Amino acid sequence: xxxxxxxxxxxxxxxxxxxxxxxxxxxxxxxxxxxxxxxxxxxxxxxxxxxxxxxxxxxxxxxxxxxxxxxxxxxxxxxxxxxxxxxxxxxxxxxxxxxxxxxxxxxxxxxxxxxxxxxxxxxxxxxxxxxxxxxxxxxxxxxxxxxxxxxxxxxxxxxxxxxxxxxxxxxxxxxxxxxxxxxxxxxxxxxxxxxxxxxxxxxxxxxxxxxxxxxxxxxxxxxxxxxxxxxxxxxxxxxxxxxxxxxxxxxxxxxxxxxxxxxxxxxxxxxxxxxxxxxxxxxxx
Numbered sequence: 001x002x003x004x005x006x007x008x009x010x011x012x013x014x015x016x017x018x019x020x021x022x023x024x025x026x027x028x029x030x031x032x033x034x035x036x037x038x039x040x041x042x043x044x045x046x047x048x049x050x051x052x053x054x055x056x057x058x059x060x061x062x063x064x065x066x067x068x069x070x071x072x073x074x075x076x077x078x079x080x081x082x083x084x085x086x087x088x089x090x091x092x093x094x095x096x097x098x099x100x101x102x103x104x105x106x107x108x109x110x111x112x113x114x115x116x117x118x119x120x121x122x123x124x125x126x127x128x129x130x131x132x133x134x135x136x137x138x139x140x141x142x143x144x145x146x147x148x149x150x151x152x153x154x155x156x157x158x159x160x161x162x163x164x165x166x167x168x169x170x171x172x173x174x175x176x177x178x179x180x181x182x183x184x185x186x187x188x189x190x191x192x193x194x195x196x197x198x199x200x201x202x203x204x205x206x207x208x209x210x211x212x213x214x215x216x217x218x219x220x221x222x223x224x225x226x227x228x229x230x231x232x233x234x235x236x237x238x239x240x241x242x243x244x245x246x247x248x249x250x251x252x253x254x255x256x257x258x259x260x261x262x263x264x265x266x267x268x269x270x271x272x273x274x275x276x277x278x279x280x281x282x283x284x285x
Contacts, residue, residue: 037116038179039097041066041097041174041175043063043095044095056093059215066209070096070098074086085102085263086100086101087101087203087252090212092199116180117175117177120173121175191248197219199219200219200223200245218244227242
């Protein structure tokens with residue numbers, strides 16, 4: 001759908017088109033049946049631990065926080081949950097979006113999505129407790145009657161534990177939990193243009209996301225200028241190859257779209273063969 005700001009927003013797959021919802025009776029006519037598992041991470045949620053920018057502003061000093069988020073979430077989704085078809089996209093201004101497109105992810109219920117999101121919720125805000133991350137472990141108990149060597153060892157262990165908690169407090173991914181929990185939540189589509197600053201929502205390669213520079217992402221005006229310099233071409237499909245979007249589109253097609261199309265085709269063929277075999281078995285009776 002297209003909102004009032006001109007953004008292309010994507011939601012869930014429904015049995016009935018939203019435009020026809022008033023033509024059918026019943027309360028569940030727009031119940032979503034399928035949706036990618038999505039994660040939304042905004043830099044503004046790190047304002048208490050960054051001092052270079054605030055709000056929607058982002059620079060190369062604070063962007064490594066997004067790099068850590070991509071690395072942590074992507075690794076866990078693949079290793080802990082077994083997901084394979086994951087697309088990371090720059091939001092166009094202050095964060096990143098993650099689209100998990102595996103079949104089993106698309107068919108998760110809201111309750112199951114909430115469970116996956118809660119799995120990542122280590123960072124917890126508490127206005128009555130300045131300690132926002134709590135890592136379970138052995139408590140530091142100093143007994144001054146023990147030898148100095150043992151006390152020193154315990155102290156060193158405690159310091160290491162404090163350092164770990166500080167690192168987690170500053171860098172652990174801070175998710176917008178509501179986005180991940182509900183199938184009907186809207187999210188900007190990949191390759192749409194941010195309405196305020198004009199940057200394109202381009203894919204990010206999680207394997208080398210530390211090389212991604214949000215300040216060099218092409219804008220709509222830049223792309224129009226590049227196309228105008230090239231002039232009209234008969235090969236309309238290949239026009240993007242002469243623009244700053246060329247690498248982003250190649251990444252999207254090679255690392256995400258083509259593997260996903262391949263597995264979808266295999267699943268359709270497998271489903272068809274299973275139904276065909278079932279029909280043959282019924283006829284044999």
